[in-house]
Amino acid sequence: MTFHPDRFFSDALTRLREEGNYRRFADLERRCGQFPRALERCEGTSRDVTVWCSNDYLGMGQHPDVLYAMHRAVDEVGAGAGGTRNISGTTRAHVELEAELAGLHDKEAALLFTSGYVSNWATLGTLGARIPGLVILSDALNHASMIEGIRHSGARKVIWRHNDLADLEAHLAALPAETPKLIAFESVYSMDGDIAPIAEICDLADRYGAMTYLDEVHAVGLYGPRGGGVAEERGLMDRLTVIEGTLGKAFGVMGGYIAASAALVDFIRSFASGFIFTTALPPAVASGALASVRHLKMSQSERAAQKARVSQVRAGLDRLGIPHLDNPSHIIPVMVGDPVKCRYLSDVLMSRHGIYIQPINYPTVPKGTERLRITPSPVHSGTDVAKLLAALGELWSQCQLARVPQAAE
Numbered sequence: 001m002t003f004h005p006d007r008f009f010s011d012a013l014t015r016l017r018e019e020g021n022y023r024r025f026a027d028l029e030r031r032c033g034q035f036p037r038a039l040e041r042c043e044g045t046s047r048d049v050t051v052w053c054s055n056d057y058l059g060m061g062q063h064p065d066v067l068y069a070m071h072r073a074v075d076e077v078g079a080g081a082g083g084t085r086n087i088s089g090t091t092r093a094h095v096e097l098e099a100e101l102a103g104l105h106d107k108e109a110a111l112l113f114t115s116g117y118v119s120n121w122a123t124l125g126t127l128g129a130r131i132p133g134l135v136i137l138s139d140a141l142n143h144a145s146m147i148e149g150i151r152h153s154g155a156r157k158v159i160w161r162h163n164d165l166a167d168l169e170a171h172l173a174a175l176p177a178e179t180p181k182l183i184a185f186e187s188v189y190s191m192d193g194d195i196a197p198i199a200e201i202c203d204l205a206d207r208y209g210a211m212t213y214l215d216e217v218h219a220v221g222l223y224g225p226r227g228g229g230v231a232e233e234r235g236l237m238d239r240l241t242v243i244e245g246t247l248g249k250a251f252g253v254m255g256g257y258i259a260a261s262a263a264l265v266d267f268i269r270s271f272a273s274g275f276i277f278t279t280a281l282p283p284a285v286a287s288g289a290l291a292s293v294r295h296l297k298m299s300q301s302e303r304a305a306q307k308a309r310v311s312q313v314r315a316g317l318d319r320l321g322i323p324h325l326d327n328p329s330h331i332i333p334v335m336v337g338d339p340v341k342c343r344y345l346s347d348v349l350m351s352r353h354g355i356y357i358q359p360i361n362y363p364t365v366p367k368g369t370e371r372l373r374i375t376p377s378p379v380h381s382g383t384d385v386a387k388l389l390a391a392l393g394e395l396w397s398q399c400q401l402a403r404v405p406q407a408a409e
Helices: 004-019 064-079 085-089 093-103 117-132 142-152 165-174 198-208 262-271 283-298 301-320 339-353 382-398
Strands: 028-030 037-042 045-051 109-113 135-139 156-158 180-185 211-213 243-247 256-260 332-335 373-374
Touching: 045 332, 045 382, 064 283, 093 256, 093 283, 109 117, 109 262, 117 135, 117 142, 117 180, 117 211, 117 243, 117 256, 117 262, 135 142, 135 165, 142 180, 142 301, 156 165, 165 180, 165 198, 180 198, 198 211, 256 262, 301 332, 301 382, 339 373, 339 382
Parallel strands: 135 156, 135 180, 180 211, 211 243
Antiparallel strands: 028 037, 037 045, 109 256, 243 256, 332 373
């Protein structure tokens, strides 16, 4: 039988739609200086919407310091970097940003990548491929970029149950003492919003002679007195071999990085194909990120305001009995548990209320745990919160979704 590629693709997409897992992208135009406001464009028309699911957690993508730095860089040096870092793409902005990031995490050096995904993929892939006999112990809920990097490396991978210290220790104890080991995990897990027991993991690493690799992409800028992440907040940065972060979430721009010892960073710089063979970040992007990092090192107001908004939304959901995962982070997963209803809720929030929250369905989360992932920011107003809660309460009743009984006063 002849293979028809387009028919195969169409059939696969049809199945996705029937399951409620087909992803549709909203055509949004963010308004400079007015985040979380945006314009939704559809079939020649446009209307105002409020974004409630952005990873620009602090609104730094609209901050005047960031915009000024990017405009100035474009005016001074132009648009692109001009090539890969080793050919012609290293600029003063890259050098200064790497130094700033190393200082943020109290490490000897840092290395920039084009995204957080690439930094994980390239670093874990290189460590796993180049360290003879390395075993990488990976948390079961690690991000796809970490999983792909480990898989690409060809190193032996051991998956331990999510945040389960006893399971991690059992796997460590089963390995010969002389075996090189690397524990790979995240601080804030982006879909459930829970936080790893970093100190206890470091204790196990010390006990069994393992290196540690901490992904802080959903924490940098947000936690710690200077925005260094959960590890800074808990005074643990010196105990971690590698800290990986992003510039595309709380810092509001684009890019990824690692911070570690000078020797490890130089090793990755010299051997990682994902660094060597890709065009460098544009200098304007690096300049904007540098301004953002420097601002959040000094300013506490954005973090404080965000925490207040998160608490306000959580309290409102509790009053309405709308189920959401209890966690200590800034991420509020509102649990729906059905892909079709999750998609419907998202569509109606947008069409009827001008509220944009993308549904989170399989394979991003397991089937039966579909959710709306809400990320309150310091630039959401009290009126925004009231409108969000009213809309969710109305739709919860319309869809006859289960509510959580309120605890007795």
